[in-house]
Amino acid sequence: MTGGNFSLPHGNSPPPLAGEGQGGGSAGTAGYYDYPVVRRPVWTWEVPAYFWLGGLGAGAFVTASLAQTFGSADDRRIAADGFYVAAAALLPCAPLLIGDLGRPERFHHMLRIFKPLSPMNLGAWTLTGFTPLAFARAGLHAADTGLLRGPLRALVGLVPRRLTELTGCLLGLTLAGYSGVLLGATNVPLWAKSRLLGGVFMASALSSGSAAVTLQAARRGAPEATLHRLATVESAASLGEMAILTGYLVQSGKAARPLTTGRFAPPFWLGAVFAGGLLPLLLHGFARRGHSRTVRSLSTAAAMCSMIGSLALRWSIFEAGKDSSEDQSASFDLSKAGENLGGCGSSI
Amino acid sequence: MIDGYKRLMNLEEPPPPKKAKGFFTDTSLCIGCKACEVACKQWNQLPADGFAITGNSYDNTGHLGATTWRHVQFIEQAKANGSRQEQRWLMMSDVCKHCANAACLEACPTGALVRTEFDTVYVQQDICNGCGFCVPACPFGVIDRVPKESTFEVGTAHKCTLCYDRLKDDMTPACAKSCPTASIQFGDVEELQQRARQRLGELKARGESTARLYGMPEGKEAAEVGPLHAFFLLLDKPEAYNLPEVPRLPRKTMAERYGWSAAVGIGFAMVAALVFRGGRQ
Ligand code: SF4
Ligand code: SF4
Ligand code: SF4
Numbered sequence: 210m211t212g213g214n215f216s217l218p219h220g221n222s223p224p225p226l227a228g229e230g231q232g233g234g235s236a237g238t239a240g241y242y243d244y245p246v247v248r249r250p251v252w253t254w255e256v257p258a259y260f261w262l263g264g265l266g267a268g269a270f271v272t273a274s275l276a277q278t279f280g281s282a283d284d285r286r287i288a289a290d291g292f293y294v295a296a297a298a299l300l301p302c303a304p305l306l307i308g309d310l311g312r313p314e315r316f317h318h319m320l321r322i323f324k325p326l327s328p329m330n331l332g333a334w335t336l337t338g339f340t341p342l343a344f345a346r347a348g349l350h351a352a353d354t355g356l357l358r359g360p361l362r363a364l365v366g367l368v369p370r371r372l373t374e375l376t377g378c379l380l381g382l383t384l385a386g387y388s389g390v391l392l393g394a395t396n397v398p399l400w401a402k403s404r405l406l407g408g409v410f411m412a413s414a415l416s417s418g419s420a421a422v423t424l425q426a427a428r429r430g431a432p433e434a435t436l437h438r439l440a441t442v443e444s445a446a447s448l449g450e451m452a453i454l455t456g457y458l459v460q461s462g463k464a465a466r467p468l469t470t471g472r473f474a475p476p477f478w479l480g481a482v483f484a485g486g487l488l489p490l491l492l493h494g495f496a497r498r499g500h501s502r503t504v505r506s507l508s509t510a511a512a513m514c515s516m517i518g519s520l521a522l523r524w525s526i527f528e529a530g531k532d533s534s535e536d537q538s539a540s541f542d543l544s545k546a547g548e549n550l551g552g553c554g555s556s557i
Numbered sequence: 558m559i560d561g562y563k564r565l566m567n568l569e570e571p572p573p574p575k576k577a578k579g580f581f582t583d584t585s586l587c588i589g590c591k592a593c594e595v596a597c598k599q600w601n602q603l604p605a606d607g608f609a610i611t612g613n614s615y616d617n618t619g620h621l622g623a624t625t626w627r628h629v630q631f632i633e634q635a636k637a638n639g640s641r642q643e644q645r646w647l648m649m650s651d652v653c654k655h656c657a658n659a660a661c662l663e664a665c666p667t668g669a670l671v672r673t674e675f676d677t678v679y680v681q682q683d684i685c686n687g688c689g690f691c692v693p694a695c696p697f698g699v700i701d702r703v704p705k706e707s708t709f710e711v712g713t714a715h716k717c718t719l720c721y722d723r724l725k726d727d728m729t730p731a732c733a734k735s736c737p738t739a740s741i742q743f744g745d746v747e748e749l750q751q752r753a754r755q756r757l758g759e760l761k762a763r764g765e766s767t768a769r770l771y772g773m774p775e776g777k778e779a780a781e782v783g784p785l786h787a788f789f790l791l792l793d794k795p796e797a798y799n800l801p802e803v804p805r806l807p808r809k810t811m812a813e814r815y816g817w818s819a820a821v822g823i824g825f826a827m828v829a830a831l832v833f834r835g836g837r838q
Binding site: 250 | 566567568613616620622630660663664665667685686690694695698702703704705711712713794796797798799801804808813815817818821822824825828829830832833836837
């Protein structure tokens with residue numbers, strides 16, 4: 210232990226702290242020695258992996274659905290591959306979510322009640338509802354392209370296209386955003402201090418999801434105009450992500466230190482901000498001016514950066530949050546009188 | 558069929574409510590004997606936490622956790638060159654606060670955390686699936702999940718039950734029963750609150766100017782989490798005992814958080830719709 214934590218009544222004891230109270234005899238902290246105020250979250254890597262894949266799948270589904278409703282024939286055909294991406298990304302989600310539980314065999318207890326007040330409960334229901342919808346819509350796409358034949362095709366034909374897309378979009382957007390709200394609905398300073406984390410995760414999900422659709426389009430040799438439109442959609446999401454992330458960091462202030470200066474600073478700045486936000490914007494900008502060969506490779510590179518950056522964002526914020534939970538003074542700041550009052554959410 | 562579903566999902570009718578029970582922990586009486594820690598471990602058959610010397614006064618427990626539901630703090634307040642009378646050694650037996658608006662309970666997605674008929678907060682061990690959400694939700698750092706490699710109730714969340722099993726039989730909780738100085742007082746919450754106000758008055762009259770109550774309905778610490786059914790008489794600022802000034806209830810800001818998330822999603826959908834539509838002409 211550090212010597213400063215034990216102060217003797219006589220001799221070289223540390224100078225008294227200001228105010229009536231001195232901490233637990235420790236040098237410099239206002240609290241009880243250097244013990245944390247809140248408990249360290251017990252979650253492991255499965256959680257950020259699930260948040261990333263769930264968000265990516267949801268973003269791809271939403272992008273593909275919007276293209277079906279508003280896009281040209283080319284856009285519709287190309288973007289529909291997003292439904293495959295969504296199904297593939299959602300496949301490992303439930304196993305990841307279940308694997309992180311202390312008692313995985315009791316996963317279904319999440320569904321024994323409906324309690325939207327708990328973001329964890331809401332998320333479990335959303336995943337349960339969204340996964341079959343994403344698979345049904347992917348099945349429809351497979352039937353459209355002749356991949357599915359025979360009785361299976363007839364069965365998939367029963368799926369109502371528009372309704373699946375619409376409800377899928379609503380559930381998908383919930384899945385993309387609830388993860389940030391869930392982390393925010395704790396007492397971990399890095400997650401809870403700013404109220405924008407749900408927005409940050411939403412933007413990251415949409416940028417990585419639309420990037421996955423762009424990537425698939427570039428691979429399939431989509432017409433350049435379609436590729437450009439997908440890149441524009443993806444860049445809009447990246448711009449939004451950088452904007453709301455800035456707001457999040459400013460609002461978090463000192464509470465953001467474990468993320469911005471700690472051991473998770475490299476994955477955050479290099480992975481999430483540079484590779485995940487700035488680089489794709491730059492590459493898509495170059496692609497706009499390039500020839501058709503370079504357009505394809507630049508778009509591919511941009512989309513891959515965006516997807517990896519999105520994983521870096523979830524992972525670094527998640528892991529830095531665990532360190533932040535042990536920051537005693539950040540916890541005291543978070544719970545200072547007046548900190549949590551006001552704001553439009555205080556009346557519920 | 559409904560009965561079958563209820564059995565499958567362990568949905569029972571709650572028992573009729575009784576008077577709220579709780580603790581008034583008067584830290585001015587605590588002598589740091591740790592009888593409460595030991596009694597709690599014994600009654601609840603909690604495993605030992607290992608043998609570690611922290612170097613922080615007599616506190617080798619550290620903090621509350623999945624297998625430690627009472628924790629005695631030792632706060633040494635030494636003044637440089639002060640007289641002997643100016644040195645203080647504060648002790649406090651910490652425990653789950655059984656908050657009126659409990660963050661852990663609101664977070665729990667399975668309904669494992671319930672409010673009992675005694676208005677206490679209780680984890681049903683057969684329901685908890687160890688999702689771990691209650692752990693960072695509690696503003697006091699009380700509840701914790703047992704590691705998956707433990708030998709004790711693997712993987713589920715634990716905290717003080719306010720001796721629910723003993724209350725059912727009209728018995729006093731083990732920790733309060735074992736406390737030799739009546740620092741831990743058990744009883745009806747309303748009556749305990751009266752007693753606490755009176756005790757504070759006595760101490761103030763004797764010149765204990767820094768004494769205060771923490772967790773009373775009128776205190777600012779009750780602004781969000783409500784009155785604490787296990788509340789305290791402290792001899793210093795709450796922070797000295799690692800207690801937050803105004804413990805936060807995550808629910809209070811949740812609507813705003815969802816709002817920002819939805820705003821980003823809707824904004825994206827509008828931009829994407831415009832971009833795709835532009836390609837139609
Ligand atoms: S102190 Fe923490 S664990 Fe105890 S009831 Fe309150 S929120 Fe729950
Ligand atoms: S760990 Fe158990 S008690 Fe805690 S929130 Fe999850 S299901 Fe509820
Ligand atoms: S009430 Fe029972 S479970 Fe809670 S701290 Fe006391 S002895 Fe332990």
